[in-house]
Amino acid sequence: MRGDSARLGGRWIRSASGRRAVGVVCALVLAVLGPPTVTPAARAAPAAQGATVSGQGTHTVVTWGASAERQGAGPADRSYRLIVRTSVGGTDPRIRLSNAFGEHPVTFASAYAGLRKQGAELVRGSNRQLTFGRAASVTVPPGETVLSDPLPGKLAAESDLVVSLYVTGAQGPTTGHGMAMQTSYAAAGDHAAEEGAANWTDPMGSWYWLDAVSVTTSARVGAVVTLGDSITDGWASTSDGNRRWPDYLSRRLQAASGTTVKGVVNEGISGNKVLADGAGESALNRLERDVLSHPGVSTVFLFEGINDIKAHTGVTADDLIAGYRGIIDRAHTAGKCVVGATVMPFKGWYEYDDEAEAVRRGVNDWIRNSGAFDAVTDFDRITRNPYDHQRILPFFDGGDHLHPNDKGMQAMADAVDLSALRCAR
Known part of the structure; x- marks a missing residue:
C-alpha cells in the first residue's frame, strides 16, 4: 500500500x-x-467468504460494513x-x-x-x-x-x-x-x-x-466490529464528515505502528437494544449476521444498553448483564476478543429518571469490575460532566444530552486502548 x-x-x-x-x-x-x-x-460464515488464501500468508478482512x-x-x-x-x-x-x-x-x-x-x-x-x-x-x-x-x-x-x-x-x-x-x-x-x-x-x-x-491483506491483520446503537451509528456527528467515533478509531489504527488490528466495521443501529427487537433486530439476534459472519474479525467492541434502560420496560441491570454475557460467550466461542464499554450519562434526555439511572450505574459497575470482558473502555468517565456525573460534559453534548458531538466522538475514540483490541484467544 x-x-x-x-x-x-x-x-x-x-x-x-x-x-x-x-x-x-x-x-x-x-x-x-x-x-x-x-x-x-x-x-x-467467514469460511464461506474465502477467509484465507492458501499458501500466501494472506486472508480476507472486512474493511467496511x-x-x-x-x-x-x-x-x-x-x-x-x-x-x-x-x-x-x-x-x-x-x-x-x-x-x-x-x-x-x-x-x-x-x-x-x-x-x-x-x-x-x-x-x-x-x-x-x-x-x-x-x-x-x-x-x-x-x-x-x-x-x-x-x-x-x-x-x-x-x-x-x-x-x-x-x-x-x-x-x-x-x-x-x-x-x-x-x-x-x-x-x-x-x-x-x-x-x-x-x-x-x-x-x-x-x-x-x-x-x-472486504479485502485481502496480511494474515496478521484483523478487524474490530463496533456493535452499538445510535451513538455508534453517528447520530449528532457531522454528516458526510466520517466523524462517528468508529471513524476516528479507524484513523488512529491506520496511523498506529504497534497494532495489527486495522479494519473497523460500524455495526451501530439507531435505537437498537441489547435484549429486544425494534429498531433493527436486537444485538443478541443480529450478532451472527452483523458481526461473526464477517471475515478477519478479531475483536467485538460492545457498546449498547442505553435504549434498553431508558425505555422503562422493566429491564433490570441483571437482565442487561445476562444479555451481555450471552454476546460475550458466543463471541468467545467464535474465538473473538470482546471489549466492553460503559454506558454514557443521559441526564437531561426526556426519558431520564432516577430509576433508569440506578440501572445504568449497576450495569457500569459490572462492566468495570466483573472481569467478563477481555478489556473495558470507560466511555462514561470520559464523557461525563465532572460536576454532575449523570450528565454528559457540555463540550461533548450534541444538543440532546444523550448523543455526543464531533468532539465527543473523537474523545471516545481516543479513549480506546489500541493494544486492548487484541487478546490471547
Missing part, C-alpha cells in the same frame, strides 16, 4: 485524499472463479450509487449484497465499484464492473446474501469507495441501513457504469442492499 492511493484496473489512481502514488504497473490476471457465493444472511435493517419498498429499474469509507487497505476487494429482510427475490442487473472524486462523480477510469461467479448479474433470494468475485487490484485504506447497483427486480420491503450519515445517490434507469454525476440527481441518506466490503 502506498500512502492513501489506490489501484483499480491494474494502475495507480488517486484516492479521496488527493495524493498520488507512483508504482510500476503490472498486469493482473483474474483467476478462474467458482459459482457465486449465496448464503442465508444469518449464516454467512453497515447493519442490515428492514427498509421500505425499493422501486425496480433504478440505480443506486452508494458511497462508503474503507478502513483497512488491501487487494481484490469484494462486496456483500444482502436481501436479509426482503420478501421477494431482488435482481442486481449490474454492479460497479470505483473511487469517488466528488459528490456522485467518480475518478475517471476507476469504475469497474463487479461479477458474481463471473456473471454480470445476480438474483438474491429472500433472506440470503451474495458475495461478489474479487475485483483484481489494490484498494487503499481510508478511501471513498463507490458501489453502483442497477436493480431491476425489487418489490416489497428492502434491506438497507437507514441512518448512513453519508449522502449517496439514486437515478432512474441503468447508470451504474457511468462515472459522471449528471444522471445522479436524487441524493439519499441511506445505504441499500450493500452491507459489507
Whole structure:
C-alpha cells in the first residue's frame, strides 16, 4: 500500500485524499472463479467468504460494513450509487449484497465499484464492473446474501469507495441501513457504469442492499466490529464528515505502528437494544449476521444498553448483564476478543429518571469490575460532566444530552486502548 492511493484496473489512481502514488504497473490476471457465493444472511460464515488464501500468508478482512435493517419498498429499474469509507487497505476487494429482510427475490442487473472524486462523480477510469461467479448479474433470494468475485487490484485504506447497483427486480420491503450519515445517490434507469454525476440527481441518506466490503491483506491483520446503537451509528456527528467515533478509531489504527488490528466495521443501529427487537433486530439476534459472519474479525467492541434502560420496560441491570454475557460467550466461542464499554450519562434526555439511572450505574459497575470482558473502555468517565456525573460534559453534548458531538466522538475514540483490541484467544 502506498500512502492513501489506490489501484483499480491494474494502475495507480488517486484516492479521496488527493495524493498520488507512483508504482510500476503490472498486469493482473483474474483467476478462474467458482459459482457465486449465496448464503442465508444469518449464516454467512467467514469460511464461506474465502477467509484465507492458501499458501500466501494472506486472508480476507472486512474493511467496511453497515447493519442490515428492514427498509421500505425499493422501486425496480433504478440505480443506486452508494458511497462508503474503507478502513483497512488491501487487494481484490469484494462486496456483500444482502436481501436479509426482503420478501421477494431482488435482481442486481449490474454492479460497479470505483473511487469517488466528488459528490456522485467518480475518478475517471476507476469504475469497474463487479461479477458474481463471473456473471454480470445476480438474483438474491429472500433472506440470503451474495458475495461478489474479487475485483483484481489494490484498494487503499481510508478511501471513498463507490458501489453502483442497477436493480431491476425489487418489490416489497428492502434491506438497507437507514441512518448512513453519508449522502449517496439514486437515478432512474441503468447508470451504474457511468462515472459522471449528471444522471445522479436524487441524493439519499441511506445505504441499500450493500452491507459489507472486504479485502485481502496480511494474515496478521484483523478487524474490530463496533456493535452499538445510535451513538455508534453517528447520530449528532457531522454528516458526510466520517466523524462517528468508529471513524476516528479507524484513523488512529491506520496511523498506529504497534497494532495489527486495522479494519473497523460500524455495526451501530439507531435505537437498537441489547435484549429486544425494534429498531433493527436486537444485538443478541443480529450478532451472527452483523458481526461473526464477517471475515478477519478479531475483536467485538460492545457498546449498547442505553435504549434498553431508558425505555422503562422493566429491564433490570441483571437482565442487561445476562444479555451481555450471552454476546460475550458466543463471541468467545467464535474465538473473538470482546471489549466492553460503559454506558454514557443521559441526564437531561426526556426519558431520564432516577430509576433508569440506578440501572445504568449497576450495569457500569459490572462492566468495570466483573472481569467478563477481555478489556473495558470507560466511555462514561470520559464523557461525563465532572460536576454532575449523570450528565454528559457540555463540550461533548450534541444538543440532546444523550448523543455526543464531533468532539465527543473523537474523545471516545481516543479513549480506546489500541493494544486492548487484541487478546490471547
